[in-house]
Amino acid sequence: MHKPISITAIASISPLGKSLDEAWKSYQNKQHGITEKAFQNTTALVAQIPLEAKQDIETLRHSDSKYKSLDDTVLYAMYASRNAIKHAGWTGSDNFGINIGSSRGATQLFETYHEDFLKNNKAQTLSSPTTTLGNISSWVAHDLQTQGPEISHSITCSTALHAMLNGIAWINAGMCNKFLVGGSEAPLTSFTIAQMRALKVYAKVKLEDGCHTERSRSATTYPCRALDLDKKQNTMVLGEGASMACLEVGETKNALALIKGFGYATEILEHNISISADAKCFQKSMQMALGNTNPDDVDAVVMHAPGTIKGDMSEFNAIKKIFFNKIPALTTNKWKVGHSFGASGMLSIEMAILMLQQQEFISVPFLENKNIPEKIKTIMVNAVGFGGNAVSILLSK
Structure with a gap:
């Protein structure tokens, strides 16, 4: 680290809720946000954002005619980004940098467009610009009215932390004093679930009894056994959401944490x-x-x-x-x-x-x-x- 860097705000939308207060309240209990969801040809365990948060996303979708054609991945990113810069006290005129990534990008929209193409042998007009991975940061920049650098990338599951690395690098290079960094994902589709199941890593809808040691809680209590080091089968469950952090050069008075x-x-x-x-x-x-x-x-x-x-x-x-x-x-x-x-x-x-x-x-x-x-x-x-x-x-x- 050449320069001290502060995290002056962080905001998210996830199964925990849509604010830091909701997230903290959720962390205070031992309940999980994993439920069974029906897809076209199957059911699977997933973690979805709460109903109230979904309603907020729909309000955002219909707030601008241009937003109606966007995938949830982009809308989640826009929603979390708005809240992050609000808490940090930033405005679009600050021309801060933006680096928001996604492992898969516009998952549902891409699958919908591709299915339509297979039926009609013709692609819809917006199928390319609304599914390219680069549109996440571009739409966020448009929504926030900033003119700083904008970067989108995919480095699979470490994408968001690589975005943070990029923000740190730009700030240390003196190319920017502020950077909005994070990741967004809306992967709850039948094809994505099928891909994870093909890897044999996904949690079963009904876990087999007796697959854990006696000191562990029953398998049905917690479908995803992340950090249960005694588990006998894979229990990964997909979730959706977005999270954004505001990085600023120096040790600021309003810092939530310092990157050490x-x-x-x-x-x-x-x-x-x-x-x-x-x-x-x-x-x-x-x-x-x-x-x-x-x-x-x-x-x-x-x-x-x-x-x-x-x-x-x-x-x-x-x-x-x-x-x-x-x-x-x-x-x-x-x-x-x-x-x-x-x-x-x-x-x-x-x-x-x-x-x-x-x-x-x-x-x-x-x-x-x-x-x-x-x-x-x-x-x-x-x-x-x-x-x-x-x-x-x-x-x-």
């Missing part, structure tokens, strides 16, 4: 998921993020933990390698909100900021932590995507 360090690494592709048993990519990214920080000073780690056997365990093994003297308190939010692909990393940042602000550790109901901190000063946040693209962000109060 950052790290990144990529593993050599050896198989479809490409993450080693001890997640060497995470070992490198966490070590880089720590820099000169003593690992013993890290109070908690918000893990990527997708709810798969290998994914959860490999990250845990990497943490044991880096924090060999004292394992920090470990947590994740995917058992509650599902895995929102490109948006998931920023939702984890939001979780970390809430813990720093409220000075309360948010636990996983089926994981025992021995080192829950009385005071929370420093938190590591992890994300990784297909191809072993790992990012670690170190936050301090």
Whole structure:
């Protein structure tokens, strides 16, 4: 880190709700937001944004004739971005940078347009401009009336934290003083569910009894067993949502948290998921993020933990390698909100900021932590995507 960077606002729309207050209230209980949803030819467990939030998105969709043709991925990003810059006190005239990513982009809209093409052998007029991945940041820039740089990208499930890396880089380079960064995802479609099931990582609608140890709660209580290190089957569940953070140069008076360090690494592709048993990519990214920080000073780690056997365990093994003297308190939010692909990393940042602000550790109901901190000063946040693209962000109060 060459320059101190403050996170001056963060906003989201997710199964937790549509504000920081709603998110914190949701974190105070042990309930999850996972429900069974019917698709065209199947049913699946998913985590959806609440009904009131959906109504707000529909209001946004019909607020401008140009917005009616946009995918939920873009609308979620616009909604969260509006709230983020409002809390930060930014205006469009600030010409801040924008970097918003998505693993899959306009998922539902693309599938709808493609289905129509197969039937009619003709593409609709807006099928290309409304489904290209680059339209997320472009539409947000239009909506916020800013003229700064705008970047959209996909680095699968570490997309949002890579957006944060880009914002940090631009600010450190002196090319921008402010950057809006985050991720947005609306992946709850039958084809996306089918793809995850084909990988054999998705949670079953009705989990088999007796697939966990006696000390774990029943399988039906928590369909996604993210960070249940004793699970015998994969339990990933897809979620939807968006989360945006406002980055500013320096240690500002209104900072919610300071970015103390950052790290990144990529593993050599050896198989479809490409993450080693001890997640060497995470070992490198966490070590880089720590820099000169003593690992013993890290109070908690918000893990990527997708709810798969290998994914959860490999990250845990990497943490044991880096924090060999004292394992920090470990947590994740995917058992509650599902895995929102490109948006998931920023939702984890939001979780970390809430813990720093409220000075309360948010636990996983089926994981025992021995080192829950009385005071929370420093938190590591992890994300990784297909191809072993790992990012670690170190936050301090």
